[in-house]
Structure formats: structure tokens, C-alpha cells
Amino acid sequence: MKAKQIRTLQRAVHLVTGLAIVISIYVAPPADSPAHAAIRWFVVPVLVVSGVAMWQWPRIRRLIRAKERV
Template sequence: MGLTPGQQRKAQRAVHLAVAGLLLVYVYAPPVAGLVHLIRWVAFPALVLTGLAMWQAPRIRRALGRRRSGRRPGLAETEARAVTVGR
């Protein structure tokens, strides 16, 4: 069906590290004209998006799961979550 959460983390981490390496090359290498546009319009947004995706992965997965199942959290689930978070 899709990637397991562990496989997804590994793939995101690999992309994130590869793009970070490209960003390091951009910072420490002599200026290259084509690299500027690649970093500005592809690499940096990819770095931000993969970072956010890794950070918020559980929340995104829960939201997509609810959306696919067509259900919304009920009052009991919201209260249970509030009690758990409050501890």
C-alpha cells in the first residue's frame, strides 16, 4: 500500500541529508551560476519541507488517517487527548 512509518522516516532523512549536503557545497564552494537557482528554488524549499514533514509526521499521519476514514474526533477522544496532554 505505502511506506511504513520507519521506511518513510528513512527516505525523508536521506533526502534531507542529501539536500543539506548540497547546501553545504553551495556555501563553501566557489560561486557557480546555475547552483544559485537550484538552491534557491529547489533545494532550500525541499530542505524546509522534509524537515517539517519529519517533525510533524505523527500529526500529519493522524490527520490523513481521519480524512481517509471519514470520521472526525468525537468529544470523548478530544477530552481523552486533553487529559493525556495535561499530565
């Protein structure tokens, strides 16, 4: 994948998961619903990982390139 495609994918994932959080705040699914569990165990971790990946992408890319050289 090219760098631009990776950035676009990271941004899209981050925006979609952020939108799911916003919707869950305004709709407020019951605590015992599958939607609540999906948000807690899937959406929030994906949002955090995609945010950190966008923030630290240059460092991650350098680490990947260093591993490829070895």
C-alpha cells in the first residue's frame, strides 16, 4: 500500500469509529445490549489504536523499514 492510501484508510477508520461513539452517546443503547458491548470492546479500542497509529505513523514506518533491512 502507498503512504497516501494508508493515511486515507487510517482517517476513515478513525472517523467511522468516532461517529459510532457520537451516535452511541445520543442514542444511548441499554447497558445489556449487543450494541453497548460492541462499542465497549470493539469501537473504542479501534478508535484508540487508529488515533495512535496516525499520531505515531512516522515512527512506526521507520521501525518497519529498519526491520526490513535486517
